[in-house]
Amino acid sequence: MLLVRSSLLWLALALASPAFAQTAAPAPPSTAAVTELPAVSVSGVQPGPGLWKVSKGDHVLWVLGTMANLPASVQWRSDEVAQTLAGAQELIQPPRVKLKVDTSFFGKLFLLPSAYSARKNADGKTLQEVLPAPLYARWAALKAKYIGRDGGIERWRPIFAAMELYKQALKKSGLRGGGQVGDAVAAIARQHGVRVTSTDYTLEIKEPRAAIKAFKAAGPDDVECFARTLDSIERDLPAIAQRAAAWATGDIATLRRLPDSRYRDACAAALSEAGFARQLGISDVPARVEAGWLVAARRALTIDRSSFAMLPMEEVLDADGYLAKLKAAGYAVEAPDEDDGEDAPAAAGSVGR
Template sequence: MRRLAILATAAALFTTPAHAQTAPGLDDPEANVVEALVVAAKLPGPAWWKISDGDTTIYMLGVLQALPQGQAWDTSVLDHRLDGAFAVILPPEGRAGIGDLPAALALRGKLKADAPLDASVGDLGPKLARARATLGKKPDAYNGWNPLGAGIMMAGDYRKSVRLEPAEPERAIGRLARKHGLKPKPAATYKVMPLVKTAVREHSREAGLICLEGVLDEINAGPEAARAAARAWTRGDVRGAIAGPRNFQRCLLALPGMADLERRGTQDEVEALAAAMKTPGHAVAVYGIRSLVARGGVLDLMRARGFVVSTPE
């Protein structure tokens, strides 16, 4: 799923990240993939899967959480499959309203700290210094934040510096769908502030450090791995696409409730797809590519329900 509610909305509230390599021991719903689903596409552009029964077919497009700004991709197959589709199903999304702004601002106080950041990060000091230098920041740039707050701020700065666009490719998909007279709808919507409050207020010091380390590792590794995954995605190379960095996942999965939220999103996507299978014809659906091919992921669960799942080959 799009790095759904918590950090996707925190991006609007605090400025945050979108991608993520998990730390050992964390509860990671996407840790293992179904190898039979990880194949290379034959058609132009990104990989598609098909979910079908007797009279309905859903064309399933796996997407990345963000693309490098200006990354082109072949939309010809998408354009063809949108023609005559009865629906376009997007991943579940988190929503926050203008009324949530005071609560968001209040939560910033929970991310603050009196001690200098370097004094509270222990062995992460060298990684922190290197990451600050990479971002062109002064040694005291993130003082005043606790490890989680610093991780959020640094992730936002990094995303801007490498020009990652978290609205893509879904924005392009939505634009093309509307040209076909279709209104894309998310599989589910969640109120985000309760999730954000729990994650920020109840996270442990260890979770904050795990979060910060994931962000630091992503920054220090540089942008090429993410760019390579994006290039692989554009040519339908599923294995290359899912091999991209997942360091920010450490942050997400260390926070209270996030692993459960990932599973909830997958289940809600499955329910939306199963409901669509009751309508004859064809539809288009979009979901995070790793979540699609994960063991216990969307395609695995749809197959378990008796639907036929065809791979991109």
């Protein structure tokens, strides 16, 4: 659910207000032992992981687990995905949340100043003024390493500053977004005339000014999110890079061994537990998105002999993820490293497009 939770985070941040003051104590730095991981360098054309097989009778849904970040020097191409999509009747897109603001074009222009000022602390305060001294010291060290001299960010709300720091840390660690995979899959589907099913959930804000007012009155406490993000940057970056490399080379054993960082859960919790989230109906959106995707998957497994879907890797591997829900409902779920070779698509490989 991290993809959906992250989407909700950014949707809610769009409503942020500078009037909110930080009050709660931050989460302490993680005391878990830091695992020393060897540096991994992966480049060139890579096939990615194999496909998970979900089936009921002779109807099969092939699932590609995706990653938010990939090695910057990797180009993804897979024979397995291309051949499987060529024989599929339907492509189910990954679960996403979209924001719809019910206002005119000029109304949106009037809202822009509020959105811009939303990322700043109340009363022009700096991060040093709103954060406990030990937490600010950690921020200052990481900012110097990954962002450099940027005085403007010092007046941003902690949750905004943390997200920018995380983005820059990933970039300087040789990682980039994994969006090329979804784009490539969509292009293959178009090439073969595969029916595309969207599972987007639209979160409509009918009264944007009222939404901003609700955020001002009952916004989230984002200090814990800030602290947990620093934890992730300090301790998780090697594991994040290894997961990205493991995805590119199809190393599923490493993906199972190195679970995704959960720092984003702290950010999602800060939002979903805030009063404004309940007022706007944001708190139960993850459940709605999950239900929508599962409906699409069950429908495909009923009407299509062969279908294809993309899911964030955590929803593929987690014990309570989307595939686990399908398995609990009686569908057969088979991982690529458990495949017996029968009725499976061709092995993954690097191909040109």
